[in-house]
Amino acid sequence: xxxxxxxxxxxxxxxxxxxxxxxxxxxxxxxxxxxxxxxxxxxxxxxxxxxxxxxxxxxxxxxxxxxxxxxxxxxxxxxxxxxxxxxxxxxxxxxxxxxxxxxxxxxxxxxxxxxxxxxxxxxxxxxxxxxxxxxxxxxxxxxxxxxxxxxxxxxxxxxxxxxxxxxxxxxxxxxxxxxxxxxxxxxxxxxxxxxxxxxxxxxxxxxxxxxxxxxxxxxxxxxxxxxxxxxxxxxxxxxxxxxxxxxxxxxxxxxxxxxxxxxxxxxxxxxxxxxxxxxxxxxxxxxxxxxxxxxxxxxxxxxx
Amino acid sequence: xxxxxxxxxxxxxxxxxxxxxxxxxxxxxxxxxxxxxxxxxxxxxxxxxxxxxxxxxxxxxxxxxxxxxxxxxxxxxxxxxxxxxxxxxxxxxxxxxxxxxxxxxxxxxxxxxxxxxxxxxxxxxxxxxxxxxxxxxxxxxxxxxxxxxxxxxxxxxxxxxxxxxxxxxxxxxxxxxxxxxxxxxxxxxxxxxxxxxxxxxxxxxxxxxxxxxxxxxxxxxxxxxxxxxxxxxxxxxxxxxxxxxxxxxxxxxxxxxxxxxxxxxxxxxxxxxxxxxxxxxxxxxxxxxxxxxxxxxxxxxxxxxxxxxxxxxxxxxxxxxxxxx
Amino acid sequence: xxxxxxxxxxxxxxxxxxxxxxxxxxxxxxxxxxxxxxxxxxxxxxxxxxxxxxxxxxxxxxxxxxxxxxxxxxxxxxxxxxxxxxxxxxxxxxxxxxxxxxxxxxxxxxxxxxxxxxxxxxxxxxxxxxxxxxxxxxxxxxxxxxxxxxxxxxxxxxxxxxxxxxxxxxxxxxxxxxxxxxxxxxxxxxxxxxxxxxxxxxxxxxxxxxxxxxxxxxxxxxxxxxxxxxxxxxxxxxxxxxxxxxxxxxxxxxxxxxxxxxxxxxxxxxxxxxxxxxxxxxxxxxxxxxxxxxxxxxxxxxxxxxxxxxxxxxxxxxxxxxxxx
Numbered sequence: 001x002x003x004x005x006x007x008x009x010x011x012x013x014x015x016x017x018x019x020x021x022x023x024x025x026x027x028x029x030x031x032x033x034x035x036x037x038x039x040x041x042x043x044x045x046x047x048x049x050x051x052x053x054x055x056x057x058x059x060x061x062x063x064x065x066x067x068x069x070x071x072x073x074x075x076x077x078x079x080x081x082x083x084x085x086x087x088x089x090x091x092x093x094x095x096x097x098x099x100x101x102x103x104x105x106x107x108x109x110x111x112x113x114x115x116x117x118x119x120x121x122x123x124x125x126x127x128x129x130x131x132x133x134x135x136x137x138x139x140x141x142x143x144x145x146x147x148x149x150x151x152x153x154x155x156x157x158x159x160x161x162x163x164x165x166x167x168x169x170x171x172x173x174x175x176x177x178x179x180x181x182x183x184x185x186x187x188x189x190x191x192x193x194x195x196x197x198x199x200x201x202x203x204x205x206x207x208x209x210x211x212x213x214x215x216x217x218x219x220x221x222x223x224x225x226x227x228x229x230x231x232x233x234x235x236x237x238x239x240x241x242x243x244x245x246x247x248x249x250x251x252x253x254x255x256x257x258x259x260x261x262x263x264x265x266x267x268x269x270x271x272x273x274x275x276x277x278x279x280x281x282x283x284x285x286x287x288x289x290x291x292x293x294x295x296x297x298x299x300x301x302x303x304x
Numbered sequence: 305x306x307x308x309x310x311x312x313x314x315x316x317x318x319x320x321x322x323x324x325x326x327x328x329x330x331x332x333x334x335x336x337x338x339x340x341x342x343x344x345x346x347x348x349x350x351x352x353x354x355x356x357x358x359x360x361x362x363x364x365x366x367x368x369x370x371x372x373x374x375x376x377x378x379x380x381x382x383x384x385x386x387x388x389x390x391x392x393x394x395x396x397x398x399x400x401x402x403x404x405x406x407x408x409x410x411x412x413x414x415x416x417x418x419x420x421x422x423x424x425x426x427x428x429x430x431x432x433x434x435x436x437x438x439x440x441x442x443x444x445x446x447x448x449x450x451x452x453x454x455x456x457x458x459x460x461x462x463x464x465x466x467x468x469x470x471x472x473x474x475x476x477x478x479x480x481x482x483x484x485x486x487x488x489x490x491x492x493x494x495x496x497x498x499x500x501x502x503x504x505x506x507x508x509x510x511x512x513x514x515x516x517x518x519x520x521x522x523x524x525x526x527x528x529x530x531x532x533x534x535x536x537x538x539x540x541x542x543x544x545x546x547x548x549x550x551x552x553x554x555x556x557x558x559x560x561x562x563x564x565x566x567x568x569x570x571x572x573x574x575x576x577x578x579x580x581x582x583x584x585x586x587x588x589x590x591x592x593x594x595x596x597x598x599x600x601x602x603x604x605x606x607x608x609x610x611x612x613x614x615x616x617x618x619x620x621x622x623x624x625x626x627x628x629x
Numbered sequence: 630x631x632x633x634x635x636x637x638x639x640x641x642x643x644x645x646x647x648x649x650x651x652x653x654x655x656x657x658x659x660x661x662x663x664x665x666x667x668x669x670x671x672x673x674x675x676x677x678x679x680x681x682x683x684x685x686x687x688x689x690x691x692x693x694x695x696x697x698x699x700x701x702x703x704x705x706x707x708x709x710x711x712x713x714x715x716x717x718x719x720x721x722x723x724x725x726x727x728x729x730x731x732x733x734x735x736x737x738x739x740x741x742x743x744x745x746x747x748x749x750x751x752x753x754x755x756x757x758x759x760x761x762x763x764x765x766x767x768x769x770x771x772x773x774x775x776x777x778x779x780x781x782x783x784x785x786x787x788x789x790x791x792x793x794x795x796x797x798x799x800x801x802x803x804x805x806x807x808x809x810x811x812x813x814x815x816x817x818x819x820x821x822x823x824x825x826x827x828x829x830x831x832x833x834x835x836x837x838x839x840x841x842x843x844x845x846x847x848x849x850x851x852x853x854x855x856x857x858x859x860x861x862x863x864x865x866x867x868x869x870x871x872x873x874x875x876x877x878x879x880x881x882x883x884x885x886x887x888x889x890x891x892x893x894x895x896x897x898x899x900x901x902x903x904x905x906x907x908x909x910x911x912x913x914x915x916x917x918x919x920x921x922x923x924x925x926x927x928x929x930x931x932x933x934x935x936x937x938x939x940x941x942x943x944x945x946x947x948x949x950x951x952x953x954x
Contacts, residue, residue, distance in 0.1 A: 143644060146933050148885040150892070151925060158910045158918050159655025235771040242773045243895055243907050255771075262777065262896075266792055270781060277774050288769050360854055394856030401854075406847035411869045420865070421855040472855060 025297045035289030042283050046102040053095035054080065058250070072271050085271040087261065093271060096257055097279050103253040104280070107164060108233035111171030116226050118172060119179025120219065124210055126180065127187035138184070141177040149174040149236060157245040167246050171233050178229070179222055186218035193217075224298055228291040231284045238280055254280040309479050309512050310336040310359070315372035315382075317351075317358050320365075328354045330536040331372065336480065341503065341513045343523030343544065345559065346533030347580050352516045355533070356482045359514070360399050361389040377479060395425050398473035399482040403489045404466035408457040414468060415453040421472050440471040445501060463494035470502055477509045484516045499526055520563045524548055532556045535581050535591035542615030550624045552610055552617035555592045590620065598623075637937060641930050648926045649700065652919055653693050696919075705923060706916030710909070715920035719902050724804045725795060726901030729893065730886040732808075732817055733824035738879060741829045745836020746863065746871075752841060760833060767830035772889060776823040776896035783819060791816050793898035820897040824890060828882055835878060839871030846870075884932045888925060 027033060045052060072085040072093075084093035126137040144152065153170040160166040190196060191214060199213045238255030240246035242262075247253045252260065254276045261272030317329035329351045336342050346352045357363050359374060361381055374381040377396060381389065393399075401407045408417060418437035422428065428436075434453070441449035444467040457465055466486055473481055483502065487495040503526055506513045517523055523530055523544060530547050532540040532555065540553040551557040561574035578595035590596070593603035598621045610622035620627060687695075699706065705715045748760040767775070784792035796816030798805045807813025843849060844867065852862045891903035898904065902921060909917040 147926075147929055148888045151885075151888040151929075154888075154891065154906070154910075155652060155655065155922055158906075158922065159652075231769060235769070238771050239773055239892055242771075243892065245907065245910055255773075258774070258777065265777065265781060266785060268785065270785070273777060274781065277777060281770055281774060284769055284771075285766075288765070357850075362850065362853055390856050390858065392856070393854055399851075399854040401847050401851055403847060407851040409848040409852070409866050409870065411873070412866065416865075420857060420861060424856045424858065424861070469851065472851075 022297050026293055029293045031289050032293030035286040035293075038282060038286035039290060042101055042279075042286070043105065045098050046105045049098045049102045053092075053098045055092040055095040057091045057096045057099055071269075072275075084275045085269075087257075087272045088264065093275050096252070097254070097276050100252055100254040100257045100276055101279060101283070103164070103247060103251050104234055104237060104255070104283075107167055107237050107247070107253065108171065108230050111168045111233050111237075112175065112226055112230050114168070115172045115175035115229075116179050116222065119176040120183045120215065120222070122176070123180040123183030124187055124215060124218070127184045127191065128206075128210060128214075134184075137180065141181050144177040145181070149232075150239065153236060153240055154243075154245065157240060162245060162248045164247050164251055167237055167240060170240070171236060174236065175229060175233065179226070182222050182225065183218050186222070187214060190214055190217045220298070224291065224295045227294055228288065231287040231291070234280070234284055234287070306337055308335040309338045309377060310334070310514075311375045312359070313373045313375070315355075315358060315374060316370045317354050317363060317367060318370040319367045325370075327370075328367065328536055329358065332533075332536075332538045334531060334538065334541075336512045336514060338479065339507065339510045339512055340529065341506070341515065341527045343527035343530045344514055344516045344533060345518065345520055345523055345530060347518060349535075349580055350533040351536040352518075352533050353484055354536075356399060356484045356514070356516050359480075359482055360393060360397060361386075362399075391425065394421055394473075394478075395476040396479045397482070398476075398478040398480070399484065400466070400469045400473050400486045402485040404462050404469055404486070405457075405489070407469050408465055410457050412456075413453070414455055414457065414460075418453070418468075418472055418475070421475055425476060436475065437471075440475055441468065443474075443505065444468070444471040446471070462490050463498065466490060466494075466498055467501070470498070470505070474505055474509065474511070478511055480512045480514065481506060482514045482516070485518070487522070488517070488519075495522075520548075520559055532559065537591065537618060539592065539619070540615075540617040542612070546612075546615060552612065552615065552622040552624045553592075553619045554596045554598050554621070554623060556617075557623055558595075590618070634938070637934060641934050644930055645927060649697060649923060650693070652922045652926070653696055654689070700923065705920035708909075708914055708917045710912055710914045710917070715916040716924075718917055719905065719920055719924060722900060722902045722905050724806065725899060726887060726890050726894070726903060728806060728808060729817070729820055729824060729890055729899060729901060730883065732821040733828065733886060733893075734879060734883065736821055736825035737828035737832050738875070740825070741832025742836050742868070742871075742875065744829075745833040746840050746868065748833065749837040749840025750844065750863065752837070761837070764830040764833040767826050767833075772823065772827055773892045773896055775826050776820075776893060779819050779823055780896070790819050792819070793896075795900055820893050820899050823896065824886060824893040827889065828879065828886065831882065832875060832879065835875050836871055839874060840867055843867045843870045881932065881936060884925075884929045887928065 050056070070086045075081055080092075084097065086092055087096065122137055126134040152174050156170040156173055157166060160169070196209075196213060199209055204213075237246060237253060238258070241253050241255030242259045244259060247256055249256065257276035258273050258280070261269070261274075261276070265273045312332060312334040314331040314333065315329055316327065316331055318325040318327050332351075332355065334342070334355075344352045344355060354363070354367075358369060359376075359381070361384070363369060369382050372382065376392070381392075408414070415434060415437060418440065419430065419433045422433040422436055426433075438449045438453060441452060446452055446464060446467055452460065452464070452468070460468070469486070481502075486502070487498050490498065499522065502513070505511070515523060515526060527544045529542065530540075530544045531538045532547075532553065534555050540547060540551065540556045542552075547556060548560060551560055555576070558574070558576040562576060576595055581591055581594075588606070589604040590599070590607040593599040596603070600621065603620055605620075607618045607620050608627050610617045610619050610625045610627045612625035615625065617625065696706065703716065707713065708715050708718050711718050744760050748757040751757040780792045783790045794816055795807050795813065797810045797812040798807045799810055799813075800806075807817055849862060849866060852866050857866075887903075890899075890901055891906055893899065894901045894903035895907055906918065906921045908914075909921070
């Protein structure tokens with residue numbers, strides 16, 4: 001998108017930078033473009049929640065219990081339209097969803113970022129140190145990956161109790177092993193490459209060897225996978241919150257909104273649960289569309 | 305001369321790809337008389353396996369028969385409904401494949417795979433089908449047939465499996481057996497045995513045999529006639545002794561020169577320079593011209609037919625015989 | 630082999646011990662169940678009395694030692710809420726979960742195999758693509774959301790099936806089961822379907838990939854050359870080839886089905902061990918939580934151990950390369 005605003009002429013004569021070719025290849029897929037648009041919209045809404053939400057859903061002063069359980073499109077006492085209806089406390093669902101999206105995205109993005117960092121560090125450490133450290137770490141990884149993610153997360157949350165920070169820790173614990181393994185095997189391949197030999201021959205300090213030379217080359221395949229993993233993290237966070245062991249009621253994510261509305265689903269007030277669910281599903285599908293395309297463009301080898 | 309059991313006229317096969325159609329077979333003609341053994345010789349990629357599959361009606365998408373006719377026992381197989389083709393396969397027309405390790409299904413017992421081949425075409429009792437399967441195993445020289453019937457393929461040797469495949473193919477006494485390099489994957493001693501047995505059985509049953517191979521030596525001892533394929537075309541065709549004695553097409557001559565044989569003991573083997581063209585990049589004229597020692601500029605034109613009594617070749621400058629006007 | 634066996638058993642025991650410590654410390658060290666059990670206006674003395682009765686006043690290492698010693702005797706403590714042995718509380722609810730998990734497993738295989746086969750046979754058709762798209766959705770959408778949609782459509786909107794609970798059960802051989810009553814079956818349909826959906830996606834992918842691979846094998850070509858009907862080729866040759874890997878993977882998934890039952894049981898108020906876990910976490914009924922986690926972890930370790938041993942028995946290479954896949 002920025003590419004089109006660059007001046008033409010001498011620039012066009014130069015060979016295209018790699019990234020610009022990637023951007024073009026990416027933009028050629030309409031589904032991926034749609035996914036990207038949805039993500040930009042969702043991310044923007046989450047970021048600007050306090051400014052664009054019609055109501056602050058957690059400011060009890062703005063809630064009116066007289067407006068409780070109103071169907072989509074209803075008018076409030078004060079003349080405001082609840083486009084997506086209200087919940088049992090008279091909270092505007094649209095505002096709740098925007099704020100819920102914010103919690104969901106913050107939790108899953110930060111968890112994935114931390115998991116990649118932790119996993120990458122340990123993976124590199126294992127590959128670099130070898131021997132007992134490697135064996136121990138990889139045994140741990142094998143062990144962890146042999147249990148389903150939800151079980152690990154439940155063990156941790158049963159111990160810690162609810163909380164945004166605790167959910168993040170649980171999501172990190174679930175994901176790190178995956179990255180550690182991927183980075184380790186990439187590092188084992190990369191360290192035998194010529195550029196690493198050259199860097200070693202220059203007697204660069206170990207730290208610079210690892211962080212300036214080895215790590216960047218191992219990271220790129222993981223980035224694509226991490227994109228997709230954000231979708232898994234969102235889904236897992238939603239599941240945990242739905243089970244009532246995730247985020248606290250004071251900071252509801254989409255999953256918790258769905259849980260809160262579930263009881264009313266049976267009595268026909270579908271909107272309290274359904275709209276947050278649609279938001280959740282849309283974001284997950286959008287991430288998958290973008291991730292799929294990213295994988296095809298950046299790493300054709302991974303394409304199934 | 306009896307009417308041929310199989311007569312192929314101008315058969316073409318094309319494969320659809322992203323870069324347009326690729327021609328795998330280009331207007332080939334082939335006639336096989338009842339009980340005759342025909343050798344189909346060529347390098348890999350020359351179209352010989354595609355020919356075998358086309359004759360069986362087993363060309364799958366993205367491939368298709370793009371022209372010509374396959375007359376078999378008086379019917380044209382091209383465009384015949386799949387149902388009718390299926391009733392011919394295994395009964396009148398049979399085929400065996402290169403790798404005996406993979407042609408038998410590893411998870412099914414030998415008897416299952418033999419009995420189903422009988423039941424596909426005949427309504428007989430299970431006991432009768434089994435008895436016929438056993439008999440067929442005895443016929444291909446398999447010892448302890450009852451034990452083998454109960455075995456899974458991986459419990460048998462490669463030679464044994466190919467014998468079983470031949471037994472299955474001959475269960476219904478077909479008029480034509482197509483053998484696609486069935487001995488290539490086997491030990492040399494087993495190869496010779498299987499070859500001899502297949503030949504004997506076909507002679508007994510009056511089954512015509514089309515033997516596809518890249519090995520000229522195999523055909524020399526086995527076939528009555530030989531067809532040499534190059535880049536999707538049959539470039540030379542004739543009685544096997546005459547062709548080997550005095551090849552018309554330079555490619556055939558190259559093949560003979562590059563295969564170790566009794567006649568040329570001690571003489572150095574020659575090589576054909578260059579590589580066979582890929583399907584996509586075929587010159588419009590003679591496909592062999594770029595590698596041919598006797599090529600001239602006019603070889604870029606489509607090659608004419610050269611002939612000798614009972615023999616033909618697609619060549620402008622045949623080593624023997626004359627170009628027809 | 631014997632060394633390997635002992636090694637793996639040793640590892641399993643160490644894992645269980647480590648998990649026991651982790652679970653115990655995690656669950657016992659953090660939250661305080663006395664807050665739940667004591668009346669809000671309880672005095673410090675009353676609280677201390679409760680703590681003493683439950684053994685919560687002793688130092689953590691002592692608590693763990695007692696816990697470990699009792700665990701070895703099959704005693705994982707008494708539920709604070711039900712005032713029954715925790716193991717007993719769980720075992721009472723286990724049949725409901727197993728009923729759900731096995732039914733879901735059966736649905737996943739019975740529905741997934743044909744769909745995967747179809748998608749594998751026609752990967753480029755609209756129906757094949759639709760099946761794959763569906764399986765991607767089954768894979769990536771949260772399971773609880775799928776459950777909610779099932780409730781919304783089949784229970785709330787259409788009113789065909791009940792939205793929750795287990796319905797009428799009968800006692801057979803001392804075990805409560807809903808499989809033998811119409812009401813029980815009606816209650817089972819939606820939860821079982823919900824739990825099956827995720828595995829269904831796995832089965833479809835496996836079956837599709839297996840079918841595509843099998844269809845390219847020589848034995849399929851040979852089966853066609855025998856004149857077998859497509860139904861026989863797909864229904865016997867291909868199905869039998871893909872069945873083994875699918876069944877193996879699905880067997881492995883049984884453990885994760887039981888873990889995932891936590892979600893389904895919560896959505897459908899199914900009185901199994903998964904719902905018990907969530908209720909117990911919310912009520913701080915620590916012995917039940919610990920007992921559930923220990924039992925599930927042990928179950929997983931046993932499943933993994935058995936699978937490893939079977940693979941080692943089948944494939945000697947596994948024993949040589951332990952850490953590298």
